Amino acid sequence: MSADDGRIILQTEALTKHYGGVHALDDANFILRDGEHVAIVGDNGAGKSTFVRQITGVEQPTSGKIFFDGEEVSFKNPIEARDHGIETVFQNLALADDLDVPSNLFLGREETYFNLGPFSILNERSMGQKALSALKTTGVKIPDLKNKIRNMSGGQRQCVAISRAATFASKLIIMDEPTAALGVQETAQVENIIRGLKERGIPLILVSHNLRQVLDLVDRIWVWRRGKIVGAVDRDKTDGNEIVSLITGVKSGVDEEAAFV
Numbered sequence: 001m002s003a004d005d006g007r008i009i010l011q012t013e014a015l016t017k018h019y020g021g022v023h024a025l026d027d028a029n030f031i032l033r034d035g036e037h038v039a040i041v042g043d044n045g046a047g048k049s050t051f052v053r054q055i056t057g058v059e060q061p062t063s064g065k066i067f068f069d070g071e072e073v074s075f076k077n078p079i080e081a082r083d084h085g086i087e088t089v090f091q092n093l094a095l096a097d098d099l100d101v102p103s104n105l106f107l108g109r110e111e112t113y114f115n116l117g118p119f120s121i122l123n124e125r126s127m128g129q130k131a132l133s134a135l136k137t138t139g140v141k142i143p144d145l146k147n148k149i150r151n152m153s154g155g156q157r158q159c160v161a162i163s164r165a166a167t168f169a170s171k172l173i174i175m176d177e178p179t180a181a182l183g184v185q186e187t188a189q190v191e192n193i194i195r196g197l198k199e200r201g202i203p204l205i206l207v208s209h210n211l212r213q214v215l216d217l218v219d220r221i222w223v224w225r226r227g228k229i230v231g232a233v234d235r236d237k238t239d240g241n242e243i244v245s246l247i248t249g250v251k252s253g254v255d256e257e258a259a260f261v
């Protein structure tokens with residue numbers, strides 16, 4: 001997809017977030033088109049997660065506008081964003097440690113078959129079946145669905161969180177460093193989930209420090225430096241050197257490996 005084709009699904013105008021004297025995000029003008037997969041890259045502290053928190057309702061911006069799916073929005077919390085079809089995988093995952101996989105997949109969207117005022121019975125069978133089918137669609141292998149999240153490896157937890165987002169995302173999925181703590185195999189699983197989302201036409205914002213991954217997976221790369229967007233380049237028209245130069249503000253002679261962990 002060319003950068004200028006297609007309907008705009010998310011747009012920010014001069015989006016700004018200050019924490020006291022810290023200008024974490026300044027004047028961000030960002031565009032995401034329907035079906036497009038983009039990455040947000042930048043050094044530590046560049047403002048990437050701050051941007052994600054503003055557009056998903058975790059925090060309220062200091063100023064600026066957010067347009068989603070054709071209308072101006074101001075989400076009060078991530079649940080409101082989710083109700084609009086935006087699923088987010090945050091760095092802290094937001095899973096319930098004491099619940100098993102199906103319960104986590106359906107957290108906040110539990111299926112019940114008996115509702116009488118405050119009393120309801122969970123439809124565990126249906127949730128279990130749907131959990132299996134969701135994991136099958138995303139290609140994730142979890143050996144024991146009844147296992148509680150607290151007993152799983154970091155990689156398995158991450159896959160549960162991403163499967164949940166991939167299952168319910170209808171209009172946009174946002175992942176903040178989804179593979180930062182993962183091994184090679186688990187990273188490959190997550191990258192396959194991302195490819196599946198592309199096939200389904202679900203737009204993606206991927207925050208990542210991993211240049212190989214970014215160049216492999218996305219259509220367009222947005223670069224942040226010290227709270228500002230300093231460039232947006234099409235995957236097909238760029239290379240690692242240009243991106244590293246944008247990230248660091250240094251024109252040449254930059255060690256690519258050093259800038260991307």
Ligand SMILES: Nc1ncnc2c1ncn2[C@@H]1O[C@H](COP(=O)(O)OP(=O)(O)OP(=O)(O)O)[C@@H](O)[C@H]1O
Pocket residue numbers: 019022023024042043044045046047048049050051
């Ligand atoms: N709640 C907060 N209060 C004060 N300053 C904050 C707060 N959250 C973030 N910051 C500051 O805002 C700036 C941007 O932080 P942010 O976490 O968005 O960066 P990032 O690009 O996501 O970094 P990383 O790659 O390390 O996760 C940093 O200087 C950070 O210290």
